[in-house]
Amino acid sequence: MKPSKKSVALIGNPNTGKSSLFNALCGMSARVGNYPGVTVEQKIGSLLDSPDPIDVIDLPGTYSLAARSADEAVTIDVLCGVQPGVPRPDAVVVIVDATNIERNFYLLSQVLDLSLPTLVVLNMWDRVVEEKHRVDVETLSQRLGVSILCTTASRRDGVIAVRKAIQQLVAPNSTSYAPKHSPREQFPEVFKKESASLRQKLAELQHPVPAVEVDRILIDKDGHFQQKMAKLELPGLLDEIESARERLSTAGCKIPLFETKHRYQWVREQIAGLVDRPPANQSSSSDRIDRWLTHRWVGMAFFIALMFVIFQSITLLAAWPMGQVEELQGWIQGWVEQVVAPGPLRSLLQDGVIAGIGGVLVFLPQIVILFLFIAILEDCGYMSRAAFVVDKLMSAIGLSGRSFLPLMSSFACAVPGIMATRTIDNARDRMVTILIAPLMSCSARLPVYVLMVSAFVPDDRYAGGWLSLQGIVLFLMHCVGALVAIPVAWFLRKFFFPGQASTFLMELHSYKWPSPYVLFQRVWERASAFVTRAGTLIFCTSVLVWAAGYFPGDTAPLTAAQKKIATLQAELDAATAEGSEAVSSQLAQAEEELNLARSALIDASFLGMAGKWIEPVVKPLGWDWKIGVATIASFPAREVIIATLGTIYSLGAEEDEESEGLKAQMKAEKWEDGRPVYSLATALSIMVFFALCAQCSATLLVIRRETNSWRWPIFSFVYMTTLAYLGAYLTYTIASAWGLAA
Amino acid sequence: MSANPVPLEYMKPEDRGVVVDMSGDPCHLKRLQEIGLQVGCNVRMVCPGKPCMICVEGRRLSLRLDEKAEIFVAPDDESQS
Ligand SMILES: Nc1nc2c(ncn2[C@@H]2O[C@H](COP(=O)(O)OP(=O)(O)O)[C@@H](O)[C@H]2O)c(=O)[nH]1
Numbered sequence A: 001m002k003p004s005k006k007s008v009a010l011i012g013n014p015n016t017g018k019s020s021l022f023n024a025l026c027g028m029s030a031r032v033g034n035y036p037g038v039t040v041e042q043k044i045g046s047l048l049d050s051p052d053p054i055d056v057i058d059l060p061g062t063y064s065l066a067a068r069s070a071d072e073a074v075t076i077d078v079l080c081g082v083q084p085g086v087p088r089p090d091a092v093v094v095i096v097d098a099t100n101i102e103r104n105f106y107l108l109s110q111v112l113d114l115s116l117p118t119l120v121v122l123n124m125w126d127r128v129v130e131e132k133h134r135v136d137v138e139t140l141s142q143r144l145g146v147s148i149l150c151t152t153a154s155r156r157d158g159v160i161a162v163r164k165a166i167q168q169l170v171a172p173n174s175t176s177y178a179p180k181h182s183p184r185e186q187f188p189e190v191f192k193k194e195s196a197s198l199r200q201k202l203a204e205l206q207h208p209v210p211a212v213e214v215d216r217i218l219i220d221k222d223g224h225f226q227q228k229m230a231k232l233e234l235p236g237l238l239d240e241i242e243s244a245r246e247r248l249s250t251a252g253c254k255i256p257l258f259e260t261k262h263r264y265q266w267v268r269e270q271i272a273g274l275v276d277r278p279p280a281n282q283s284s285s286s287d288r289i290d291r292w293l294t295h296r297w298v299g300m301a302f303f304i305a306l307m308f309v310i311f312q313s314i315t316l317l318a319a320w321p322m323g324q325v326e327e328l329q330g331w332i333q334g335w336v337e338q339v340v341a342p343g344p345l346r347s348l349l350q351d352g353v354i355a356g357i358g359g360v361l362v363f364l365p366q367i368v369i370l371f372l373f374i375a376i377l378e379d380c381g382y383m384s385r386a387a388f389v390v391d392k393l394m395s396a397i398g399l400s401g402r403s404f405l406p407l408m409s410s411f412a413c414a415v416p417g418i419m420a421t422r423t424i425d426n427a428r429d430r431m432v433t434i435l436i437a438p439l440m441s442c443s444a445r446l447p448v449y450v451l452m453v454s455a456f457v458p459d460d461r462y463a464g465g466w467l468s469l470q471g472i473v474l475f476l477m478h479c480v481g482a483l484v485a486i487p488v489a490w491f492l493r494k495f496f497f498p499g500q501a502s503t504f505l506m507e508l509h510s511y512k513w514p515s516p517y518v519l520f521q522r523v524w525e526r527a528s529a530f531v532t533r534a535g536t537l538i539f540c541t542s543v544l545v546w547a548a549g550y551f552p553g554d555t556a557p558l559t560a561a562q563k564k565i566a567t568l569q570a571e572l573d574a575a576t577a578e579g580s581e582a583v584s585s586q587l588a589q590a591e592e593e594l595n596l597a598r599s600a601l602i603d604a605s606f607l608g609m610a611g612k613w614i615e616p617v618v619k620p621l622g623w624d625w626k627i628g629v630a631t632i633a634s635f636p637a638r639e640v641i642i643a644t645l646g647t648i649y650s651l652g653a654e655e656d657e658e659s660e661g662l663k664a665q666m667k668a669e670k671w672e673d674g675r676p677v678y679s680l681a682t683a684l685s686i687m688v689f690f691a692l693c694a695q696c697s698a699t700l701l702v703i704r705r706e707t708n709s710w711r712w713p714i715f716s717f718v719y720m721t722t723l724a725y726l727g728a729y730l731t732y733t734i735a736s737a738w739g740l741a742a
Numbered sequence B: 001m002s003a004n005p006v007p008l009e010y011m012k013p014e015d016r017g018v019v020v021d022m023s024g025d026p027c028h029l030k031r032l033q034e035i036g037l038q039v040g041c042n043v044r045m046v047c048p049g050k051p052c053m054i055c056v057e058g059r060r061l062s063l064r065l066d067e068k069a070e071i072f073v074a075p076d077d078e079s080q081s
């Protein structure tokens, strides 16, 4: 007896309620989604109320074990026990949508061939009752030789019985749940013979493979398992597979279609007389909505209008909470000033920590609102309609609507977006989608846009205050990346990944009200990731930038000036009316000295030295050295720019502006000749640079992981940074020509 | 059920029928069958075009077939008139 932990895998078609059941079984949360392919990596939880610990694995949904996309490959690899890091499950729970048993049983028939202990769960039982289907569960269970339970996972009905059944399923010596017969027995004799002889051959080559995998090698042309075999480079094997297929087809067994034929036949035999359902071809209210939302023009217009409204509301809704957070930041600044004596520590706290991290956290309200909107769209089922609408456009550049879902979630963050490309079955499409996903304007760019827009775009309102110019610019900035992605995708598809145009096949799940629990969970997940980044990566960069801007210059004049001001201030408070005038003028002089000391310090610092060096590079973009340095510091994560700008300006700020926040400090920045550094043209050029640049180490690492090579992250970095520089240069030149640089 | 089978792309909105034949690249057809679109199932056109949206046994599918694939549907009598 090995004492190792038992595990069971949940498997089923997409949207049958696997994740819901997983959450109900484990009390833990995997993401629950209403569009195909939210579960991109297998999630593992442990079964609640079980005396022995049992792991439950939530697998990506699939219609078949004939894996085509990377996430389906994960499913079959886990079931066969060849997925690294995941032991082969001791049992399988097949989740079946009880309102569509025929199609769902196709997958069941493949799972039964694995001869693992199996439990069938008929989920969506509430709809079976409501729509008056008839399912003879008892007889069905006898025919299949496995036990069947009925559940309503979304209401957690019947979940306790499933927990008990799972415990029995993995109990030692339990035979009652192992399937009695395997549907593959009904395959034609010729096929079984070929499969057996191929298996024999593999065993002779010292590579024993279970019968089910041999079937998959034979049936799935260029499929997942054939590719695995090809990697082994066994002599003559691929030719052997090919000639076996030829022999089969001359014998009348057509690869691969005989599989669907035989399996559906098996399914019909099993359910004959036991399952009745009302005719399902009536049009529904969902159809009426769909007719408009997926209309060629209306649907497109609706989608664009929806995005526009979202970015309008971000500007309108976030103004108030943002003001509150800014106020809090100012209050903490004042408090530190009172408590900590002048010197490096105070500068670190004020200029490094509060101006740095605080500056980033101010944008939490916008980010939460954006995440909320994306989560609502994902959960209500609209996203797959939008994918349908844009498929026409995507097919023109060689992609399909499949690529739309990952791209759309890249508007929240490119990392999960790139992981979601695993659901794309066409490998070339997937590569192109991975490479353009970082161009979608992720939420980390939002703070940069909001900062620039709110500081330099006039707050003009139209249509009775409901339409703000700032919101329009924000929306347009989000379009920049998506528009640039179109020619890039076309170019990549044409020259780097040429091949047949891909087809498009996707199930559209019915609309539903988004669940508040799911929304909360998703927003929470993303928002806490944002705050954690601010507390770790951004904190470290801020402190580094602060140190680089504070040392190695002579800080004595600065500290002296600060002390002098403090004493003068005290004198001023104590002085009588006639004495105060003299003290005031002394104070003004001291403040002058302080400002000189501050800018001398940052000019003499490491940062200042580096800045002088890069100034010629960024000058054509309309930037001064401080923006240049801050941008370079933000290559690990783009939102760092806010923190570094905050730190740099706070270090070099004129005393009386310190508490007025980053926006005021930016507006006060001057070139040597006294012109303001920031104009609308500069702000636009910064925004375009950030829209296009690959400033996110997490994204580059995930590209490396998903493409398994350093080539593509380097490629992305180079092409995006080049585009960003050119784009910013063009923007600045054109905007200056229009007179926006004044 | 005397009507002649028509290709799927000739169906108009709300036309109903039964799939009688599918041809084309076998791997492509297999995917269609696995997702539930197979000979003998009831289909209803929701939104024609490329891609089109159809309702197969109550499930909505959106699909854009590859060039070679053909799906023939025998229209129901009532939807003919
Ligand atoms: N009516 C009904 N809806 C359910 C049931 N179980 C899950 N759902 C819903 O079906 C959708 C898909 O669920 P999810 O767990 O994401 O499915 P998965 O794709 O298989 O992981 C969600 O909107 C759930 O709220 C059920 O028993 N009855």
Ligand SMILES: [Mg+2]
Pocket (backbone or CB within 6 Å): A018, A019, A020, A031, A032, A033, A038, A039, A061
């Ligand atoms: Mg799921």
